[in-house]
Amino acid sequence: MVRGEQVNLKKVILFTTFFFTIYYSGKGCLLPYLTLYFRQLGLSATQTGMLFGGKALVGFWTGPAWARCARRYKKRRIILMISLFMAIAGNLGLTLIPPVDKALSLVYCPNDNHTDGVHKGGGNGHTNITHTSTNPSLVQSTPSPEKVTEPNVRLTSPTFGSFSNEATATSEHSVFANALQKSYDRYKKKQNAKGKEVSMEKFLDWLKSHDADLYSAVLAHTLPPDFGDRQKREDSASDDADTSINSGTTRWSLKGLQNQMFTLKDQFMDLEYRTFIFALSVILIGELFASPGQEICEDALYETLDSVDEVEKYGSHRSYGLFGYGFFAFITSIIVDNASCIIFPDTSRLMIYFYSFAIFFGLAFLLAFCYPIYTDSKVRNRSKYVKGLKAILSSRSNAMFVITMIFAGAFQANITNFLFWLLQDLGGSELLFGSVVFISTICEIPLLYLGIFLAKKISNIGTVALAMFFLSVRCLLYSFLQHPWAVLPIELSHAFSYGALMGAVSSLAEQIAPPGEERSVEHIFMSLYWGFGYGCGCMIGGYLYDKVGLVILFQGSAVLAFIWATIVIATAKLVPQKKKTLHYASLLQGGDEDDISDDSDEMFSDDWLVNALNEK
Known part of the structure; x- marks a missing residue:
């Protein structure tokens, strides 16, 4: 799709919504349960944390780099196809890794x-x-x-x-x-x-x-x-x-x-070490090429809508994607829960998660041939991430949000990686794991629409503090779990511990970003959460799990989250938040919107419209 080509808006929105539903459904079939598979392989919590942490940190750097190269050289579709293929190959490659002990597939299969x-x-x-x-x-x-x-x-x-x-x-x-x-x-x-x-x-x-x-x-x-x-x-x-x-x-x-x-x-540790090295190699190589897939699709959709001045319709696909993620995670868990521990000779029933993922991503791979990709004949050299980062660093008040996203991502890593280990130790079944994913995901959907409204009502800082408080309570309740099914009411708090935080980020992006760069600022914050913060949290959390145990890990996370929420509130009035100032004189100068900047109020101190309004 090139500039000037007629865009069938309804067809584009319908197709991309279906694509993202398939894409997220495939993720839901596997990603929440990977931690169970690594445990079944015989890996320790430290090793599991290094696997997830390495994957997150690789994606943190390579995702934006691949997406920029794809845009610069106009190879988005090719890189998208490679990304989807490597996602399938990388995750299926994990199924070829021999476990430390084959009896592990029976140990974690109580029924x-x-x-x-x-x-x-x-x-x-x-x-x-x-x-x-x-x-x-x-x-x-x-x-x-x-x-x-x-x-x-x-x-x-x-x-x-x-x-x-x-x-x-x-x-x-x-x-x-x-x-x-x-x-x-x-x-x-x-x-x-x-x-x-x-x-x-x-x-x-x-x-x-x-x-x-x-x-x-x-x-x-x-x-x-x-x-x-x-x-x-x-x-x-x-x-x-x-x-x-x-x-x-x-x-x-x-x-x-x-x-x-x-x-x-020598025998056992050598086998455990080899298993870990194989898993780490497969994950890092797979993520190296699979990381840009979602970002390329998001960028292509946004630019297609922008070309027809329908940007306000961007984001509607996320609710369908989240529903597919939670629903098919639940359906797949039911299938696994009712399957025999060994579905084929030397094949654990957890392989069903991998096969389901491959089916959905295989379908997404076929759909990628027809995915609408907007091609702008004028390639901009200036990176959108540079402008977004410049907007974030323009005010000291934004530093609180940066640190919050890193902390929240680290705490979320402990939940994502080791909550199912705790439930498994308490006797939880695959059905329970699927129910946890379904409830937490469905609760997140309303905050896609209400998050920004909540942030504007109680301020961005207040929403961030609220999110960290709910995250603290959530971790604390996990540490006192005695019955596995008691976790389900706790998962309702995910709507505020994560959904409200994302609403505050979106609201902040609207306030501080240059015109047209709100999405870039939001993407940087999300990368800090799911990339740097999550990756570091995986490694630190896995190490602490082996040293002090999961209960202490959750309780420590709860205490730190509560302390940081208190600090956010205490410093809110000490550091005033800088808001975006739109200078009308800069808009009348013409030129590319990329050249519009709000770095200095003095640069446009002679803005005739602003002066006229002030005199009036």
């Missing part, structure tokens, strides 16, 4: 015949204890009653689950040893840093205070009462005594267990 009960993991993702007094099949089969500290205790772990047959006994032992090895490595590192002695006795004392679940698991394997007294020795020392850890009919020697722990370290 299949392969499991005896609902998995209930802990916040650290390692070995945990589940108590039961009603179902004898849930009790570990090997220990004899008189040997077990707590009769109705069984070991469950993300790496060996709740199995009771003999075929999995060795796997349970191996992964128990791996969990113990990881804790021992952390203990050893801390002791060496302090220059203190490293011994098995002190390790158990440390384990009791730092990982009660794993310590209880050690007790469940019946360590002798005098274990600590008999096993004082340095980490490097060798003891050939046959000190036994009895577990019913199974006899484990302490030396054998320790040797196996160190033997498994």
Whole structure:
């Protein structure tokens, strides 16, 4: 579509709305559930955070760069096609990565015949204890009653689950040893840093205070009462005594267990490292080429509407896209929830999410051949992001919004990446995960239309503070969840914690941006949220998850969000907000609208219309 060509406005709006509905629906089928897949691969929270963080940061830089190149060299359609194809290839490439342990597909699948009960993991993702007094099949089969500290205790772990047959006994032992090895490595590192002695006795004392679940698991394997007294020795020392850890009919020697722990370290950690490297490579390469797709479509639609002076119709496609995102995320979760854990040989049911994504994006790829792309024969050299960034930096009051978007994006990363881990540990199903996505997305739609109205009623600063307050409450309530389905009412707050914040951003963009550059300012703020802030939050949140646990992570996010909301309110009156000033003399000078600037009021101090109005 070139300048001067007749535009069928209804056809353009109908087609682009359908395209974005398909595009967002494909995202909804997969993106919310990727964190579950990475957990099933056996990756830690730190590694999962690095995957999502790396993806966000790559998109933060490459998306605008690709979009600008596509516009400059008039290759938008080609780059759009490449972007959609690489999105499909990159995400399907993740399905080819072997998990650390194939049993993980059964551990996180509570409603299949392969499991005896609902998995209930802990916040650290390692070995945990589940108590039961009603179902004898849930009790570990090997220990004899008189040997077990707590009769109705069984070991469950993300790496060996709740199995009771003999075929999995060795796997349970191996992964128990791996969990113990990881804790021992952390203990050893801390002791060496302090220059203190490293011994098995002190390790158990440390384990009791730092990982009660794993310590209880050690007790469940019946360590002798005098274990600590008999096993004082340095980490490097060798003891050939046959000190036994009895577990019913199974006899484990302490030396054998320790040797196996160190033997498994090379095998298990090497496999885990390879899995992480493969996943990181696939994600970064895929995102490198897939990042500009949505931005190219948005730019093309906006410029097409601008060419016929119908810019006010821009944005109507978003509500349909969000509905498709939430609705098909829910539908796909129902299908997965009712599917068997293993749908094909060695194929987890989570693959349904990937296949659904590929179907929708494949359809979007075909539609991209006909997507309306406006081609302006006059290519402007000046980047719209430079002008938008200049408008944001023109006032110190805008710094509050910049920092807020980074903080809010970081807090949102913790929710997006690890909320489903928490619900999974509480026994939540795929149906619940889909319901969470559906409710939070649907609640966001009304704020697309009411967000700017709310910001104008209570001011931009007030809306930002309100959004951060709701985000604080939301994180705090997550930390106290005891039942998985109790999360659904909390998701209603997403309308204000995110929707209201976006309304404030849109309102601010209208106030500070040069004429015609409001969308550029809004896009920069959104990039700070979903790019820089979200990416940093993923990495920091994943690291803190492994160090302090998810409860502390959510509570810390809640405290920081509340403190920042208070700071925003306190400083609102101290730093006056600069509003955009439109100089009529600059408009009468003619020329390109890109040359219009509001940098200096003195430049147009002789504006005859402004002076006339002031004299009057």
